[in-house]
Amino acid sequence: MFCYQCEQTAKGGCTKVGVCGKKDETAALQDLLLYLSKGLSQVAVAAREQGVEDPAANLFTVKAIFSTLTNVNFDDDRFVALINDCVAKRDALKAKVSGVEFTGPAALVPAADKAGMIAQGKEYGIEKDPELNEDLKSLKQTLTYGLKGVAAYADHAAILGKEDNDLYAKIQELMAATLSTDLTLEQCVEAALECGRQNIRAMELLDDANTSAYGHPEPTEVKLGATKGKAILVSGHDLKDLETLLKQTEGKGINIYTHGEMLPCHAYPELKKYPHLAGHYGTAWQNQQKEFAEFPGAILMTTNCIQKPTTYMDAIFTTGLVGWPGAVHVSNDDFTPVIEKALAMGGFPADTDKSTVMVGFARNAVMSVAGTVIDAVKSGDIRHFFLVGGCDGAKPGRNYYTEFVEKTPADTVVLTLACGKFRFFDKKLGDIGGIPRLLDIGQCNDAYSAVQIALALADAFDCGVNELPLSLVLSWYEQKAVAILLSLLALGIKNIKLGPSLPAFITPNVLNFLVDNYNIAPISTPDEDLKEILG
Known part of the structure; x- marks a missing residue:
């Protein structure tokens, strides 16, 4: 493997195992999925030129790209399913396009099993990039990583029903552009800036999604200590998951706590109205192994930022695009397993006062x-x-x-x-x-x-x-x-x-x-x- 997409990358690039915990095999599957997502993007661009739009392929594109962002999914089996889904959607869309001969990732047939996919993925990593100009390669990687961020925000917005086909089209155009062999430095710079402009649109879309559903944030004092009783901790970024969990735990005697980037959720009127949204526990994502091990309840990971679970493997649950092998994955907005686990655990034995934040x-x-x-x-x-x-x-x-x-x-x-x-x-x-x-x-x-x-x-x-x-x-x-x-x-x-x-x-x-x-x-x-x- 070779990966240098995050700030903590080891010595200019992780080559044996990621600092994030990503294994060589997982990295290869991610590389293959990203490569095939570029192929799907190429087909979508060609289809759009012929007046063909595929909403399912558009939304899948951002989900596939987001899945390869740091600390989202470490589950190899989930990547195998994503790879097969990517090719199925690509080929179904390709059948609607006439007069175009597709090559590269738009034509690649994935191996029939996981081992074969891992071997394929090793041929499409960063170190195998045919781009010889190091500055062009640098800009194309910058564009690719920027698009991973845009895809994340677009997916967050789509979860709340806010989508923009023009945004999807631009993401696919820029993904396809990373495969171009004749871009100049100036064109690569412009593509990176266009990615920035599209990210503004994605964040605007997500802002509209959040505020339309939950109201505009208001200055709010948030308790940092614990309240006696059963507990569930929600980490990641997803407001809808938090709302759904709050609804499903009403009257069950379970207090809900936020962790990491979920802290701002306490400021949204339609979320803070739930009295059992009890406070905030812990700090940032990189401290979760210590903080989660000490949490006496169930833990729900949404969107991204998961680390390798330690002593709390039986208490952590993933949802959405998040995955860790061995962790229970819940879907279809049914958090019954999380709730049952919380009820079976001890919870906090007493109230604690650790001040507040605004x-x-x-x-x-x-x-x-x-x-x-x-x-x-x-x-x-x-x-x-x-x-x-x-x-x-x-x-x-x-x-x-x-x-x-x-x-x-x-x-x-x-x-x-x-x-x-x-x-x-x-x-x-x-x-x-x-x-x-x-x-x-x-x-x-x-x-x-x-x-x-x-x-x-x-x-x-x-x-x-x-x-x-x-x-x-x-x-x-x-x-x-x-x-x-x-x-x-x-x-x-x-x-x-x-x-x-x-x-x-x-x-x-x-x-x-x-x-x-x-x-x-x-x-x-x-x-x-x-x-x-x-x-």
């Missing part, structure tokens, strides 16, 4: 006090805004973000989102004229809210976003973060500081392009970066 500062909440914010900036009470967010991870160096936030001056405001906030989410930074200095905007996809806040402030001050007293200090781990970074670049946002390390798939020439055109820079130390930003 969430719910998405764009509606922030813009409702925009006048106060603008006046505070004009008066000098607020000197600067920092957006400090992104993915958390286990690699050393991420304490930078804790220290950075702790050292921000008292006349500055910190906006945050995604699981990177767990480095500092419980810090008491005080307020400026009633405006909290630490504002939790939400999940990683709520970068859309952050962008809307920035655009609204720029409009209010009659300036460009890059002229605002706003600095972005971001952390990345997986491919959703790549998609968001491409979105920021597509919007022309400059002076981003990125860490804790730069992507291994970025070549020196591509990095120089980003520095020259966007002034992207790696983080250094909190003191040096604050001095540079604030002058």
